[in-house]
Amino acid sequence: MYLKSFRLENFRKFGESNNAVGFVDSRGFKGNENRNKSINIAKTTTLIVGKNNTGKTTIIKALEYLLDKSSGLSFTDINMNYLKKTFDDYVTSKATDNIVPAIPKIKFEIVIGLEDDSTDLISNLVPFITIASAQDSELTIRVTYEPENIEEFISNLDEVIVDDHNEYEKYVKLVKSTPFKIRYYNASDEPVKNFQLRQLIEMRSIKANNVTSENCLSKAFNKIVKYRASILEQNSGVKGTLESFNKSVTEQLHSEHTDSINQSVGKIKSSEHIKVRLSSNISFNDMLNKLVRYEYVENDLFIPENQFGLGYTNLMMIIADLIEYMERYPEDSFNSKINLISIEEPETFMHPQMQENFIKSINEAIITLLEGRSKNVNSQLIITTHSSHILNSKIHSGGSFDYINYITCNNKESEVVCLKDGLVAPNEPGDENEEKNKKDFEFLKKHIKYRVSELFFSDAVIFVEGITEEVLLNYHLDNDEMLNKHYITVFNINGSHGLVYHNLIQALRVPTLIITDLDIKREEEEKKNYLKMSSVDGRVTTNQTIIKYNENGESIETISLNVPTENMKIVYQCQDKGVYPTSFEEAFILANHDNDILEEVLKEVKRNTYNKIVNDEGGLKEQTYKLQRKLSNNKSDFANSLLYRYLQEETHESIPILPQYIIHGLSWLKTKLNGGE
Incomplete structure (x- = not known):
């Protein structure tokens, strides 16, 4: 049996709905029959993730209250x-x-x-x-x-x-x-x-920040050594040595001290009534606790334990607690109760690489601990975290989004989003897009590693389709007095892959602004002559995001987007000064055609093109599409040159403005972040 779900209603920040946490079953730790198979802790771990103060610890605290007689x-x-x-x-x-x-x-x-x-x-x-x-x-x-x-x-x-x-x-x-x-x-x-619930469920909670003293690592290693000694019977030689040592020291004490002490005592009281015996009685535990010095070796130098890195020390403390848990309970306890192991925010003190490898480290430690054992450790592992690295490790190592509970806040109350592969990437058998859906899912899992896991911890997300938007948007976000108070992540993705993330966006309910391009389909002759678009009559788009949500499909004579969730907003270029721009660069140039900074940058990045347009072709306003095409291989230079100029300015008055469709999108984002609809 196992804990399948736990629902909290009206407990602290949790309200009356969207409050059920899902748990993976306990079969992953089963013992003897799987001894030759690799254990994958990632697949058997329930993850509870979310930003600070959303309610992750509250879930564990609720279980503790229900199980602990002393608190309530x-x-x-x-x-x-x-x-x-x-x-x-x-x-x-x-x-x-x-x-x-x-x-x-x-x-x-x-x-x-x-x-x-x-x-x-x-x-x-x-x-x-x-x-x-x-x-x-x-x-x-x-x-x-x-x-x-x-x-x-x-x-x-x-x-x-x-x-x-x-x-x-x-x-x-x-x-x-x-x-x-x-x-x-x-x-x-x-x-x-x-x-009483504690008759059914046993839970061991490993709290954040286990590093409580300079010798806590000694205590952790002591647990490991005692475990290895008792299970693998490696302490028999040590015990014999201790017995011999105690006997030798006792004899030496007797010859050097006991006789003289008894002679002195005998002068006060008859030796027939009182005698003193000095003996050595050092046990295995005494040796570990008081006599053994813990050091680590670096470049042939012995370094004291209090100079261990805090992250490494914290990891060892967690492993030591797992060992103690496994040893404390007898076999019948594991089979008569549901056994939970809760690890709270293990990323404390750990650098990103150690966080990334945390689940792998725990996995290898448990495999090692179970070697040669017959006890069936049948437990469910629960990890609470706000580390994108641990989240990424869970998804990559387990190959799944299953049993990731995302905790978020909505209308000042905590809510649970229990993720499943089918929710993130729906794929029904027999679907005509079944093969494509599988590839999209694999892409999503792999791309999680490249900052996408930050989706889970952001106040808001902005998806863009190019380096120019990414660079300039980050500048404007940093300089906006309202938006710079929030953690907003800008993701630069290829437009054709943008749709892969939409199910995840909807599930997480994070306010998401999708900045995409109108992408009007042009004939080759129109491209060759750099024809700017003054009308969209009879025109179609190649943009897959617009095609998916537009009620008229690829036709853009009239665009009516039907976005299925209120937390997602899609914006794209609209008519400006009689022209329909088809990319961010074109819209940006059109909105700032008379801006000095823009002209300086264009002169620097595309000097010949700029001079020809200004002198012979009517100026920037008339040749926005041509400039867009000419910048296609220089977007990074264009963006970075603009940013360099921005940072030299003492005031914002001379900074080029963002295109109107992006200003509209950011206005929507501000409303969402302020709790509006």
Whole structure:
């Protein structure tokens, strides 16, 4: 059996919906039958990712509260938005005959998966098994934190609160002073008595920042050595040496000190009544804890343990905790309970490369630990993180987006997006695009490594299709007093591959501005003569993003985009000064044709073309498409030269402006970041 999902309702920042966390099953750690097969921890790891203060740790804390007898839930754990809504609904209902009591409750729902071939003992689950749950190979445990005496609470509520929305403070005081209790129910909402969740689930939490002292690494290595010694029986020789050492030291103490001490004592009290015996009693543990010095070797030099790097020390502390966990519990514990291992933000102190290899390091450590063992370590590994490197490692090593729980905030409440391959890259068998969808999915997984994992941790995302947009947009974002307060990631992607990311964008719900090109299809003669577009009548586009979402397909006489999600905005070039630009460069030149900085840069990057256009062909405004074509192989030089000039300016008045369609897109982004629709 295994933890399949965990739903938090009205607990802290979690509200009443989008609050279920999905977990991978525990089969990855199974022991003997897979001894010759490689364990892939990435596939058997549940990842909980998100930005700071979104609720990652809250999920683990909720499980700890439900499992730890010494700590418990309190008034401050109730979602404040929910509490206010409950009160308002109650006051409103009092004006009608259908009164809704304002009974505050925190609810949790735990779904347990049952494996057909499992040897797990399920006696703890009998009260929760229903006919439906047996058929579904899963069962549901509902946990409610509610007033201990609900009838008394309702009575007190009626006495304290009249029909007045301004008495919320009285309601809060009543809730604070009311004793609460945890109750258990099955899927049919029937109460289950004499049950505690800790009878079913055991969890070991490995907290962030395990580096608590200068000798914590010694303690970590001690755990490893003790484990190796006890399991692999490597300490027999050491024990013999210690026994011989203790005997030798005892004899030496006796000859050098014991006799003389007893002679002195005998002068005070008869030696028949009192004698002193000095002996050595150094144990294996004493040796490890007090006598063994831990050092590491670098260039044949021995370096003290307190000079180990913090990242390496933290990794060793995590591995040591895993060893202790495996050794603490007997075989029957692993089979009679669901066993969870939670590692909180392991990236603490680790540099990016170590973060990238973290899951691989844990994978190799567990393989080594299980060598020669017969114990079936049947556990589920949960990692909370805000590291894009660990996220990337999970996707690459596991080859999947499955069991990545993305925690985000929406309307000031935490929400869970449980990712699946089918959600990120839908691909139904028999689909005419099945092969292309597979290739797109492989591309997406590989491209995650190249900054795309930052999608998960950005306040907003901007997709662009060229180096010029990327360079100039980053400058304008840095200099915008509102936008520079947010973490906005600009991704430069090829337009033909942009659609690959759209399902992921929709799933993550991150505000995303897609800046694309009109890409009007031209005949070869039109390209040769550098014909600028003054009309789109009868014209079509080659832009795949516009074609996908335009109700008229490739026809751009009238563009009506039907974007399926409110968190995504697509902008493209529109008519300006009687011309339809077809790329960012053309639109930028058209918007700034009389700007001194732009003219200086064009003169530097394309001197001959610039001189000919200015002197013989009517100026920049008349030859925007020609300039775009001539810059096609010099976009990087063009962008960097512009940026260099920008940085030399003391004021922003002389800086070229962005094209209007991008200004419109950034305005939408500001609205989304401010919580608007």
